[in-house]
Amino acid sequence: MENSRNFVLVLTLSLAVLIGWQWAMDYFYPQPEEVPVTAEKVDTPAEQAEVAHSRTGGLQDSAAIAQEAADLETSLASPERVAIDSPKIAGSINLQGAFLDDVVLKDYAATADDSDDEPVRIFSPRGTPAQQVSQFGFLVNGEKLSDDTVWESSGGALSQDNPVTLTHAAGDGLTLEQTWSIDENYMLTVEQAVSNTSGVPVVVQPYGLVSRTSDTASADFFIAHSGPIGSFDQSVDYDYDYDDVEDEKTVSMAGKTDWVGFTDIYWLAAMVPQEGTAPDATFRSLGGNLFRADMIYDPITIPTGRKVTTTSRLYAGAKDSEILDAYQDAGIPQFGLAIDWGWFRWFEKPLLWLLKNIFELVGNFGVAIIILTIIVRGLMFPIAQKQFASMAGMKAIQPKMKALQEKYKDDRVKQQQEMQKLFKEEQVNPLAGCLPLILQIPIFFALYKVLYLAIEMRHQDFLWISDLSAPDPATILNLFGLLPFTPPSFLAIGVLAVLLGVTMWLTFKLNPSAMDPVQQQVFAIMPWVLMFIMAPFAAGLLLYWVTSNILTLAQQKYLYSKHPQLKAAAEKEKAEKAAAAKAGK
Incomplete structure (x- = not known):
């Protein structure tokens, strides 16, 4: 009789574990419901709180996927774009606001379907359901240039052997320049320059940002971090997820910024500051499941007749351990730990x-x-x-x-x-x-x-x-x-x-x-x-x-x-x- 009671207890506990596990799986890996495809805009911010996330990330809602395709067709058709064609990256820079907002990875397919050779997309323009963008610029005398500003480009398409320069005459004797270059992997370099030909000194403050929606984020699991990430004082911080930033609104990171951005299980968008500088790093919640990572340098006073240049880098690509480790060996502290190896990385990397x-x-x-x-x-x-x-x-x-x-x-x-x-x-x-x-x-x-x-x-x-x-x-x-x-x-x-x-x-x-x-x-x-x-x-x-x-x-x-x-x-x-x-x- 005692054994029968014990068996019933064991069976009950096992069913509780099973049901509890299913609840956890539905919470962390929810299956999207089939919804009719419409031409309506993406859900309102209030509705976006219930967005589903898969282990590897990407849009899960069929209506959002359809809207993304329609928005991309419209946004990428604009003539105000500079094409990107490098060994591993294709896409374009939007001259309106000088946003890098179009990045696909040539080596990775969007799906496992052999008949679909569409590359995986990690950056999409602002306002699209899968938006993720990066921008570099200056605050001039404390004011930010309008995001509607259209820059002029020279140099044709951006490729490994062909840098591209964007310029904008800001008035009052100020000329802004951005020279973009890209290597054979996923690293872009941006030289931000300000020339002062006015009669008075100006105060400029270089910045870089990565902004994205969390709707496309991969699930944040206990063995694989997804969300805000960065290295500060040569120590990688995996502590904050999107919910934490949303709760705190603004998270200022302590310590010298080595690099900062956002990560999914397979993809990374991270800014690397100029060597020898110590910019402030901040994560912000912008509302509506939108988040931003800021990298802001100290103010610089530019005398009349002088030019100041700040060089930043942006990694936008796959979390390939060999590539990340190579950048770390080249001087980016702890960059290989953008992959959340955990305590046992000394075993994991050889394996x-x-x-x-x-x-x-x-x-x-x-x-x-x-x-x-x-x-x-x-x-x-x-x-x-x-x-x-x-x-x-x-x-x-x-x-x-x-x-x-x-x-x-x-x-x-x-x-x-x-x-x-x-x-x-x-x-x-x-x-x-x-x-x-x-x-x-x-x-x-x-x-x-x-x-x-x-x-x-x-x-x-x-x-x-x-x-x-x-x-x-x-x-x-x-x-x-x-x-x-x-x-x-x-x-x-x-x-x-x-x-x-x-x-x-x-x-x-x-x-x-x-x-x-x-x-x-x-x-x-x-x-x-x-x-x-x-x-x-x-x-x-x-x-x-x-x-x-x-x-x-x-x-x-x-x-x-x-x-x-x-x-x-x-x-x-x-x-x-x-x-x-x-x-x-």
Whole structure:
């Protein structure tokens, strides 16, 4: 009767976990509802508070997506634009206001559909549903030039070998210039100059800004920061998200600004100040899900007949670890940490390097994940052997330990002394079984995080999966992709999720560790609960976990064959507990 009550309790708790997890998944990864496509403008600010966010970001509402396409067609058709064509970036600079508001990344497709070769867009003009823009300029005597000002351009299209200069005669003898250049990757350089030919000195204050909507933001998860980001005094700040900035309205960052901007899981827009300067950095909420990062230099007094130039940089592109690290090596402090590696980055970066090299050899990212998992488990195998050997040794001296505990039950100090003496005589370390497990935790968490963060996994296919960074598309309810509909995330149990549940159940089944009936019931239910919990995660993560479970099964069978006394002792203890429980009914 007691076991029945315990089983009901376990089942209730498991269902609570499952429902609670589904609520959390719906909160962090909501599925957008199908709404009719209209030509109306995007939702009002009050309605935008309920915007859905996916793991990788981008607009999720079909009406907003349609509006974005229509707005882009209108905005980008303007002749007042300077084209950008570099090895990795295409787009344009809007001469009205000198905004960089049109950036697509040539190396990354917007979707995993092979028939769609549209590049991913990270900057869109102001007023569009997916707006993100950057602007550099000067406050002249405390006043900002109007955003409606039309600049003149010279030099043709901006490319790696062809800088472009924008000029504006501001009146009263002041001439403003911006010279834009771009490198072979994602870094733009802006030389901001003011020439004073007036009869009096002027005070100018250079600035840079990045403004964006949070509607396109990737989900801010505990292992992957999304939102405001920057390095200050060579320390990267991941503390603020969009909600924090919205609550505080204005967030002023302390310390010397190394770089500042906004990040998604795969994309980064960050301003880098001129070397040797210390501009103020501020994040602001502009209302209506709009946010801005400001980088404002100290005021400069320009005497008559003089010219002052300030050089800033803007990174607008993919969070490719090699590229970010290269910029860090070139002098931008902590730029590689724009990727939120966390505590275990010393493990994660070598794992990513190995994963990328395996991928180059085998040509398939799914196969590379399997091979990397095998390599990591192989390297950890000696530790597992040591753990099993320690467990076997402890099981062998169990009768002697019980005898000492009984003999010195009234003298704890003497009991501990005799226990230590026994461990020394039998050459057994009671901590040896725990230490290997502790050593493995950072390695396996690092592998998990690499697969979560790596942009290299985006849109990579494997067997029936077209995108390893997205959930498994072949679910039971749509007959593994045969029926043309997508089940709700709660019921979207794919092939890999089923394999995860089965392999984990087999792992628990093979383990003969003695457990009481409640523990047995918990371990019987846990694999199937985890099957539901992990189903919405990226298919690449599930592939890693399934592979790891299969290797665990093989490892357990081998090690138990090498230590039969461990299995026999555990089975004996398990039988004794079962008999005692039966007798107690």
